[in-house]
Amino acid sequence: MRAQLVTIHDVARAAGVSPATVSRVFNGGKVTPARALSVQEAAAALGFAPNRVARSLRKQRSSVIALIIPDIENPFFTSLARGVEDAAQRTSLSVVLCNSDEDTDKERRYLEVALGEQMAGVIVAAASQDETDLGPLTDRRVPVVAVDRRPRDAEVDAVLVDNHHGGEVATRHLLQAGYHRIACITGPEGASTSEERLAGHRAALRAAQGGAAAADDTYVRHADFRVDGGRAAMRELLALPEPPDAVFVANNLMTIGVLDALREADRTPPGVGVLSFGDVPWASLVRPSLTAVELPSYELGRTAADLLLQRMDGGVSPVQTVVLRTKLQVRESTAGPARS
Template sequence: MATVTIRDVAALAGVSPATVSRVLNADPRVGAPLRERVHVAVEKLGYRPNSQARSLRTRATRVLGLIITDIQNPFFTALARGVEDAASERDYSVVLANSDESLDKEQRYLEVAAAERMAGVILAPSSTAHSRIGTLTERGIPVVAIDRRLRSAEVDSVSVNNQKAAKDAVGHLISAGCRRIAMITGPSGASTATGRLSGYRSALREAGIEPDPALEIRGDYRIEGGRAAVRAVLALPERPDGLFVGNNLMMVGALNALADTGVRFPADILLAGFDEMSWAGFAPPITLVEQPSYEIGRRATELLLRRVAGEVFPAQRIVLPARLRIRGSTHRVA
């Protein structure tokens, strides 16, 4: 006779294996209806938990993993604070890991999270299409994606509407008089880069301007990538009169390159970007799309903890609004 497993119980009860585990360990966070369903399934199947495995489950930590792509990016500083605040309110701790946009490094951290039996993981995927979280989901560890979406798994996500936000920023450059606008976009594997590039093109087309592939420069969301991209833009036979930069670190590199070549903003070129940069103290201040970083982290954690508590519901895709902050870099100098 085949051995009855925790997955068999979960399938009969219509819950996740993680929920079955919590019920068997008398976790008070699981509601009465779910507990009843699990106990009925246990009795029907005659399931008897392995004592060694049960001992391991009782030692499972109240720890959440937070895996981000670039610890140097201030966007993730506020986001991490939102995660930590929401977790602390529920007596959970947070362990932070930095993948450096590397799929291999990201996978190692996912394996560590599984081995340490973390309660759940919040992940900023290195790749929308290629990040793999099976090492967690197969063990019943819930995952919430932040900033970027995951195509490889149907999981909860919290992000902003990158396409609309970029469209608003480029539309503002157009309304300020720009007709030849270059964009420094992000890595091809990131859904944020795809959305922002789509918004850029949409704003141009609505204004009757056909996008020029020569003005779309691929960057890497890093400072050096922004510096190299602006150098490429400035080397074009016809310089642009507007520049939209796809994230804050590339903006730092872009500003360095502009300064090195003597190109001034807004006198010579109007400038807009994505992600807040008040920490950088540039003058004049730069027109930027401001993301609700802290709120992204908090909402993702609240969603994750609902999964940790055993709630079962369809995958949620939460899209928060971003705000365009108009500043001096897009004010045309007479």
């Protein structure tokens, strides 16, 4: 029922020492054991909990790190968040999650909050490559790590996925399974993730055609990384005079839309090949016949957090970029198109 807050002064008075000593007890300063004990007892008796705001103000740094992600409803990012959390868990830092919703305005507001709250560090999966401005943070020497997507011209550490390689492996797998007309539904133009995955796809096609690099975009569609976008793009592809017999989809949510469009048209895998970049959430359980490029989402988060912690310790000075490899998770038992 104690409603007033207990300060370090109250504890000091109760223990018969100065506030400075109380502070030292809680921060590992040198204090005689006997005194330290009596301080701890007094603190416990009074139910003292340090005021983190005052502490942050004085230290010019709080003990919270921000993780800013563009879509909290995408399991890829929640898994990434788990990685960050688990890594931070081992320190005294707390992680707070901010959902920018792919909206650069919301993102900017959260970046302002991070700055204004003097957060100890920021991990950000940028909503935009061009508009996301990390300048204010880096100017004030707040440690920042970009994850999954690197904002253009930002001098920050980054943890990325090998999108090109993943795209290449994916399309190669479809080719090897016997598909011929392989489409690609990728993300928004201008997003590094979209472009790199598409580039990998094209590279695999080129290699298969033996160098006759006819850049043919008939089967290429740009969508928005969301369910609806994937569905619309797939419908378009199906409406072509000669529809593709397989499709490489550049993210998990769009794949859901694609599967939906295929069901509508009564064409389901493996009659038509579907390869998703990123695990389709839970589909692996409900419908196990889907091959996907597995993304190290958890490790992405873990690594980003580790990098941030390093940076906060003032360790490395040069900017680091870590690239994690994708892995092809083959799940089809009956791979390949219907032989004609």
